[in-house]
Amino acid sequence: MSCAADDDIDPENPLNKPDVPENVQAAIRTLIEWAGDDPSREGLLDTPKRVGRAWLEYCEGYKEDPAIHLSRVFEEVGGYEEIVLLKDIPFQSACEHHMAPITGKAHIAYLPDKKVVGISKLARVLHGFASRLQVQERLTAEVADCIWDNLEPQGVAVVIEAQHGCMTGRGVKTPGVAMTTSRMMGCFLEDPRSRKEVMSLMGY
Ligand SMILES: Nc1nc2c(ncn2[C@@H]2O[C@H](COP(=O)(O)OP(=O)(O)OP(=O)(O)O)[C@@H](O)[C@H]2O)c(=O)[nH]1
Ligand SMILES: [Zn+2]
Structure with missing residues (x-):
């Protein structure tokens, strides 16, 4: 064997x-x-x-539910109560309208409550949803919702900046233009100071 x-x-x-x-x-x-x-x-x-x-x-993202990457959590983190941010994660996806490449970077942050996850898992969740036919808005929402539902944190913030091959290489032919989308949840949605802090950590 x-x-x-x-x-x-x-x-x-x-x-x-x-x-x-x-x-x-x-x-x-x-x-x-x-x-x-x-x-x-x-x-x-x-x-x-x-x-x-x-x-x-x-399209290998269709093979699995990206939430599986958030199933192993560390509940003992020594009272860490600050923002966790993974910044500038490069990714590739494909737009569902033209099946053209979407390339960009994502910033994913959360404010833990009881559950903390291995940091690579945030990028795995991103790639799981990106490796499908997508629109950027849905990709952004799916990543944020997945973290929100599985880690039950105090807040989630996801910002994605990407270029769309369907705009750069065809159609309107506008290279260099990036689309920015964001989804704020929990304290990042409700508390302007928290949102400002996370946006500043992300470099905005
Ligand atoms: N909101 C959004 N639009 C997207 C995304 N990816 C591609 N698009 C747009 O989807 C639209 C599809 O428009 P249609 O008019 O149906 O297709 P089209 O005739 O090929 O359009 P053009 O790209 O303008 O030539 C285009 O405006 C694209 O730029 C995305 O992730 N989000
Ligand atoms: Zn497209």
Whole structure:
């Protein structure tokens, strides 16, 4: 019986790559042809499989409920009663209108009550919701709601700044423009001083 850890699996080995169903490959060949190229030319032969696998990766957030990352909490934190902030978390998502990339950074803060979580888990929650077809407003709300529901903190603040490929590379073609969204909950919504403090920690 093999006891190889996941880390030992070579993703470059074709035997370890996920299968891309024929109907998915056919759809990608159709798109290539419709865009004006020849899906049977040599450079494009394996492209339908690669694109299929790439989309499995872009959308791997559908495989799990991001709340699982908040299930292991530390309840003994020595009376820590200040803001916890994870700042400038880079992320990538895909816009649900054009399936174009959304790239940006998120700031995620909470004021704990009884539950504190390992700090990497905040980024895992972000990536879990970002790795789906999204709009930025919903991504922001989903991350904040997930922390609020699972950590039952005194406050949650999530701010996301991102560029949308559907605005930079097509359509209105406006590179360099970032969209900012935020969701404040609990004390950050109700108490202007708390909100000011967290926004200032985030650099606003
Ligand atoms: N609010 C919001 N809008 C988004 C997001 N991502 C993309 N969009 C916008 O969604 C809109 C879709 O508009 P439509 O008019 O249906 O599509 P379209 O004809 O391709 O629009 P253009 O992008 O203006 O060419 C566009 O204005 C996009 O800029 C997002 O995360 N949030
Ligand atoms: Zn779009």
